[in-house]
Amino acid sequence: MATAGVVRRGGGHSLRRTGGLVIALGVLAVVVVASLGIGARDVTAASTWAALWHDDHSAEALIIREFRLPRALLGLLVGAALGLAGALMQALARNPLADPGLLGVNMGASAAVVVAISYLGVSAITGYVWFAFGGAAVASVVVYLLGSAGRAAATPDRLVLAGAAVSAVLVAFTSAVLLLDPRAFNEFRFWNIGSLAGRKLDVVAQIAPFIAVGIALALALARPLNVLALGEQAGRALGAHVGRTRVLGALAVALLCGAATAAAGPIAFVGLAVPHLARLMVGPDQRWVLSYSAVLAPILLLGSDVVGRVLIAPSELQVGIVTAFVGAPVFIALCRRRKLADL
Template identity: 65%
Template structure:
């Protein structure tokens, strides 16, 4: 019996070591991806010059390009990617639906509706304006979905939340389409935001979204133990002392903060929150102590990598990152479904 316990402990220790090593490798890949993002663009800048500009601002054109354009773009890509990855993992855990993504609770459509209202009726055309409108719309949509999901007898169950989210998303999508048809002049401004892009964002956008995303990240990581308990089932979780309603409420707030800020800053970017959590579970298992960190690292690798690819394939122009992630994400998700049969939640 003692020998069996020691073998089991050794196996668990080895598994933790492998997962930790994998996470370190993923972090190294993320750093490399960020360096490539700073280096690659429409203007060719030697890699050594890129590194020297990062260390000291010499006032050159290269310094202006890297520090004022590529650096904020890369930081926003990392923040948006990490937020969408965490939001996707959290959504799939809360709803126990392997096909859930941050748009499931109407968060992205709420942000879209608020932005199109700002463009069409308030004359707002700045990225900063889109940020606050999108965050407000995402929060409002999440509250409405939760209220509808909790209406009637019983608590807000995953099925009710999914149905309420689908209904609100359909209504908001129809509203956005109607406004764009009635006010065609607002279409061009909305189209650029709606396609999903991290280009043209300055450091002030980073400073505005970072506190919101940090709050969402800390709240999500604080739910790690609760998510592991909830994965055992609602009845078992309740028996172990978990407050299921409170966990879902806090999770919904975290998703709103993460996805709302990400969507407001970069527009609706699909497939990141859908595919990355499955890859995270394939590498880290079902324990959320590993799923969440892996999702937070793998998602920005995918997003920033897709942004780099968009710059390369259409030089000297570029393809917006939202288009690239859609093209890359669909076959990757299909491959995950076929190979892993959707990792168990």
Template identity: 65%
Template sequence: MIALRGTGILLTLAALIFLGLLSVWVGTRGIPFSATWHLLWHPDGSEAAIIIHDYRIPRTILGLLVGVALGLSGALMQSLTRNPLADPGLLGVSLGASSGVVVAIAFLGVGSVLGYVWFAFLGAALASVLVYVLGSFGRSLATPDRLVVAGAAVTAVLFALNYAVLLLNPLAFNQFRFWTAGALAGRNMDVVLIVLPFVVVGMLLALGLAPALNALAMGDQMGRALGVNVSRSRALGLLAVILLCGAATAAAGPIGFVGLVVPHVARFVVGADQRLVIAYSMLFAPVLLLGADVLGRVAGAPGEIEVGIVTAVLGAPLFIALCRRRKLVML
């Protein structure tokens, strides 16, 4: 079994490398693979080299980071809430990021992707903190059920406020609709460098929490009996979700189904051990995202289809197939 799991990781890494190279090669401007490979290691300042190094490589790296972030945050959300239908947007992270972008566009005149990132991340963080405060209001702890209810309430309010502002401001709506589709195109290395620290810290938190999540999957009382500090583990897990999903949404816009579907695929492959689920989710998600991005470029040629649309088209039937093959349980 250990050998099979190791083989699975190696095969997934190989697929990730292949899709990374494919992402650097495929685009609206046709560049032969031999030339792409040469310019990848020996840039000569030509137009093709600029396209590869200034546009496609940052896009591929960002796809890798966003995929890792969405996969990990989805696995954490489903484990922390013990809800197999949970996704990173359940705590208001995605709508919070959208609210930050709406404010930046409608009231501050921000018009660049680089400008959106900071406002989106701030909105995601504030919305998540608000959900946690509401979920822990009173004498009770922030239980999974209370957090889900608080997240649904905050999400509904933010959704209404966002579209009230956008309907009253057609120019803001016109800019916002391109961001909200979810895309990796148009992001340069500056965006990558902004989100990289947040993704790394969130990834380290997620990996460090994996053993505690196995205990919490059996319930809070059993977790305490096994020596887990439930409140601390849940707070750190929520912090990791904020960092991961907030960074991913800020950089690429809201991308659906990745955080929902990938943890189920991981559990289907390796079982319920959260250490393995988190490790495989961290690998499967960028494979799905980069594959969807490449598919969007090929299917939409000579233009392209945004990756958020492609993941929705691919993710929905995949999730339905998983639901039909097995019950959606956490253990």
């Protein structure tokens, strides 16, 4: 009888979590519709729907198909990537304050973009994407090699320290180049602020395969991460491959955060705050934390993008600024409500 009661309670928890995820997906659908329809020129839901399926060469169709649809799709991909990358980082580092930039990914992307602008004359966003992604990947590899140097294994503490050191060097390099090249600074600042605007479908197509692989890899690591949460020794005793899980997790973070940062620039607080909200809603089970993070983060990102369009209309406030203003109070509120959620 006791066992049956436990099963019923477990089934109830699973049902509530599933229901919550369905509701979150519904909210995400509403936010996507708002992203397509709201802006300097509002478009009705009927006109939006018609423009998605038929290009009648009207002004509304041009706005929806050429500008807002790529922006919404990019927000979905970048949001899901940052949410999953943040949840993975916090689980791998067992540090509730970890975020995707902790492994030097953001600064690696930034340094590569500066090099592309200043030394190679790249000025198009489609050019930034590949340099930024390459810089993020190289920075991740360097951090892992430094963190695993010597006889000791690549523990979370060593990776965090290596990430801080690499980020500091890249910050100094980036600042020096920008100070010596005003033209590069003028172009770099628009990417560095974090934005979904001005990106076309070709940018979405470039990053989509990397984010798709990263999402699949992140979700596949949910069960091993649950085992590792018990501690390394307990995890090994239960058959977990600690080293392999960390390597695959670092690869997933590099793919997700590298592609997202390459396309939209560094966007703060999404990867930090959203996993805490997910754990507050569903507990520490990484299967649910990762799933919720992949849905809640696009809601925050696209919602912030819509807010940025209407706050100072007809001008726009870039999404990187809005997420900082929205994400910081949310994170502080979560911290005040309770202790940081257990990992």
